[in-house]
Amino acid sequence: MEFDDDDSNIDNITTLPSSHFLSLPRPSSSSLSWTPNPNPPPTPSHAPNPSHAPPPPIVDTSTLAAHDFDVDPRTGFMPPHPPLPHLPPSLQGEHYAEWETTLRVACESRLQLAVDTQGEDAERRSEEWRGRVGKLPILSITPLLKSEVLLRRGHHVLAWILHFYIHTYPLHTPSIPIPPPLTIPLLQISHELQLPPVLTYSDDVLYNWGLVTPEEGVGKDNLRVLTSFTGTPSESHFYLTSARIELIGVRALEVMQSMLDELFVGDEIAVRRITRYLGELGEVIGEMERELRGIGEGCVPEVFYNQIRPWFRGFDSIHPQRPWVFQGIDGIGLDAPPNPLPTHLSGPSAGQSSLIHALDIFLGIRHAEGEEEVLRKMRAYMPRHHRRFLAHLKESTRSLRGLEGEGEGEGEGKKMLVEAYNQAVGALRKLRDAHFGIVARYIIGPAASASAANSSAAATSADGNAAVTSADDANGLRSRLKGTGGTDLARFLKSVRDDTREAVISRE
Numbered sequence: 001m002e003f004d005d006d007d008s009n010i011d012n013i014t015t016l017p018s019s020h021f022l023s024l025p026r027p028s029s030s031s032l033s034w035t036p037n038p039n040p041p042p043t044p045s046h047a048p049n050p051s052h053a054p055p056p057p058i059v060d061t062s063t064l065a066a067h068d069f070d071v072d073p074r075t076g077f078m079p080p081h082p083p084l085p086h087l088p089p090s091l092q093g094e095h096y097a098e099w100e101t102t103l104r105v106a107c108e109s110r111l112q113l114a115v116d117t118q119g120e121d122a123e124r125r126s127e128e129w130r131g132r133v134g135k136l137p138i139l140s141i142t143p144l145l146k147s148e149v150l151l152r153r154g155h156h157v158l159a160w161i162l163h164f165y166i167h168t169y170p171l172h173t174p175s176i177p178i179p180p181p182l183t184i185p186l187l188q189i190s191h192e193l194q195l196p197p198v199l200t201y202s203d204d205v206l207y208n209w210g211l212v213t214p215e216e217g218v219g220k221d222n223l224r225v226l227t228s229f230t231g232t233p234s235e236s237h238f239y240l241t242s243a244r245i246e247l248i249g250v251r252a253l254e255v256m257q258s259m260l261d262e263l264f265v266g267d268e269i270a271v272r273r274i275t276r277y278l279g280e281l282g283e284v285i286g287e288m289e290r291e292l293r294g295i296g297e298g299c300v301p302e303v304f305y306n307q308i309r310p311w312f313r314g315f316d317s318i319h320p321q322r323p324w325v326f327q328g329i330d331g332i333g334l335d336a337p338p339n340p341l342p343t344h345l346s347g348p349s350a351g352q353s354s355l356i357h358a359l360d361i362f363l364g365i366r367h368a369e370g371e372e373e374v375l376r377k378m379r380a381y382m383p384r385h386h387r388r389f390l391a392h393l394k395e396s397t398r399s400l401r402g403l404e405g406e407g408e409g410e411g412e413g414k415k416m417l418v419e420a421y422n423q424a425v426g427a428l429r430k431l432r433d434a435h436f437g438i439v440a441r442y443i444i445g446p447a448a449s450a451s452a453a454n455s456s457a458a459a460t461s462a463d464g465n466a467a468v469t470s471a472d473d474a475n476g477l478r479s480r481l482k483g484t485g486g487t488d489l490a491r492f493l494k495s496v497r498d499d500t501r502e503a504v505i506s507r508e
Contacts, residue, residue: 069392070385075218076250077354077386078243082218083207084153085226091150092143098136099157099185105129106164107227113310114171126168133165136181138328141188151193152207158186159199160227163347166324167311173322180328187329194384197326198314198345201352202383205242220244220291229311230303237298238308242350245288249355252284256362256393263398271403271413278420285359285427289434296441305446314347344377350435351378354386360500361393363425364401367499374492401505422504432497439493 072080089097106129112122144150161182169176190197209223216222223243225236259277262270315324324345350356357379360367367375379387400421 069389070383071253071389072250073254074250076246076253078206078209078218078246080218082210082214083156083226084149085210087144087150087153087157094139094143095137096139096154098139099154099161102129102132102136103157103161103164103227105132106161107229107231110231111164111168113167113307114169115167115310123170130165130168133161133182134179136179138181138184141185141192144189145192148193151189152202154185154189155193155195156203156207156227158182158189159197159203162186162197163199163311164229167313175323175325177325177327183326183328187326196345196381199312199348200381201242201348201350202381204312204348205239205246205353206383208239209243218247220247230307232303232307234299234303235308237295238304241291241295241299242353245291246353246355248284248288248291252281252288252355252359255281255284256358259362259400260396260398263396263400263403266398266403268413271417274400274403275413275417275420278417278424282420282424282427285424285431289427289431292431292434292438295438299442301442301446304442305450309443312347312349315345317347346377346381348381349378351375352381354379354382354390357382357390358393359428361390362400363421363428363503364399365425365428365500365503367496371492371495371499401503418505425500425503429497429500432493432500436493436497439489444490 071077074080086100087096089095089100109125109129111126111129114126116122141151141154144154162178165178165182166176186197195202204227208226210226211218212222212224220243223240225239228235228239255277259274259281262273262277315321351374357375359365360375379390382390403417
C-alpha cells in the first residue's frame with residue numbers, strides 16, 4: 001500500500017461556488033436514524049452521546065449523485081469513481097498513515113482467528129498486532145469532515161481493524177476491551193456517517209474496490225478488491241461477485257425509474273410501456289441470478305466457511321457472546337440520548353444490499369412482520385443516502401400491483417401486464433432460490449459436516465462426556481447457522497423466498 005503525499009486532489013474537491021447544490025452542508029449527524037434493538041441481549045459496553053455541537057457547515061463534494069440519494073446512473077449504489085485506496089498520510093497535522101499502516105500489517109500478517117489453533121507463533125503475531133492498535137495515537141477526525149469520501153475511507157479502515165481485533169482476541173477472556181485509539185475515532189466517524197461502528201456491506205463491497213486497468217473505467221470485469229482478511233482468491237471472488245451484481249442492477253434501477261414515470265401517467269400507452277419495462281426488469285434480475293450462481297467458479301466453500309466467514313461476524317452472531325467494551329468514550333460527547341451506541345451490532349451481510357431491497361419494494365413484495373423487522377434492521381446498516389432512497393421509493397403514491405386492478409374489464413393489455421409482472425416476480429424468486437442454494441452449499445453444508453466431525457470425535461473419546469459434547473455441538477451448529485447479520489439464516493431465507501412466490505398475481 002503506497003501513500004501519495006499530494007493532498008491537492010482532496011482540497012480541490014471542496015471548492016465549489018456557494019450557489020452549487022453540492023455546497024449545501026453535509027447532513028448533520030444529529031439526524032441519525034439508527035436506533036438500538038429495543039430488547040437487547042448482553043452487549044457492547046457504554047453508549048455514545050452527541051452532546052458536542054455539530055461542526056460548522058461543510059461542502060459535501062463526495063459525489064455528483066449526493067442530491068439524488070447517492071444513486072449514480074452509471075454505477076447505481078456503487079460510487080461512480082473508485083473509492084479512496086488510502087487516506088492522505090498526513091492531513092492538517094493528523095497522521096492517518098498510522099491507521100492505514102496498522103490495517104496493512106494486519107492484512108499482510110495473515111492474523112490468526114481466535115477460534116483456530118495455529119501455534120504459538122501465530123498467537124504471538126496476533127497479540128503483537130493488537131498491542132500495536134492499543135499504542136496508536138488518538139487521532140482527530142476533524143480533517144476528514146471536509147468530505148464524505150474521506151469519512152467513508154476512515155470507516156472502512158477502522159471497521160476492518162475492529163474485526164481483526166475482535167476475532168483474534170483470546171477466547172478465554174470474559175469480554176473484549178476495544179482500546180481508545182480505535183474506539184474514539186470509529187465511534188465519531190460512525191456518528192457522522194450515521195452508520196454502526198462495525199463492518200458493513202458498504203465497507204466490504206460498495207467501497208472496497210479499485211480498477212484493474214484504470215484507463216478502461218468502471219466495469220464489472222475491471223474490478224479488484226482493496227482489502228481482505230485472508231488474501232485468498234476465494235475472498236476476492238466473494239466480494240467481487242456482489243459488486244458485479246450491483247453494477248448489473250444499475251439497469252434495473254433505470255427501468256424502475258422509467259416505470260415510476262409511466263405510473264404517474266397511468267393511461268393505456270403507459271400500461272403498454274410498463275409491460276415492456278417489466279419484461280426488461282425480469283431479464284436484468286435473471287442476469288443478476290446468473291452472476292450469483294457464478295460464485296462457485298472462484299470461491300471454495302470450505303475456504304469461505306472456515307477461513308473467511310468467521311471474520312464477518314458481528315456481536316449478535318458470535319458464539320459464545322462476550323461483551324465488546326468500547327473503552328475511552330467518556331468525555332468525548334457520545335454517551336447520552338438521542339443517539340446511543342447500538343447494542344445489537346451485526347456483521348456485513350448481502351441482506352444489507354439496497355439493490356435487493358429496492359426490487360422488493362418496487363414489486364410490492366409483502367413480508368410477515370418478523371421478516372420485515374429483520375429487513376428494517378438490515379436497512380440501518382446501509383449508507384444513509386441509500387436508506388432515504390428506499391424510503392422515498394416506498395412512499396411512491398402509485399402502486400405497480402395496484403395498476404393491475406384499475407379500470408374496468410380484463411383486456412389484452414391487462415393480461416399482458418399481469419403476465420409481465422408475474423415473470424419479474426418469478427425472476428426475483430429464482431434469484432432467491434439461487435441465494436438459498438449457495439447458502440446451503442457454503443454455510444449449511446460445511447456447518448453440518450463440522451458438527452458431525454465433532455460429534456464423531458466425541459463419540460470415540462474416553463472421557464465419558466460424549467453426550468454432553470454432542471449436545472454442545474448441536475447448540476454450536478444452531479449458532480453457526482445464524483447469518484453474519486444476526487439472522488436465523490435458513491428460516492429467514494425460506495420465508496422471504498415464500499413471500500416472493502406468494503406475490504404472483506392470480507387471474508383465475
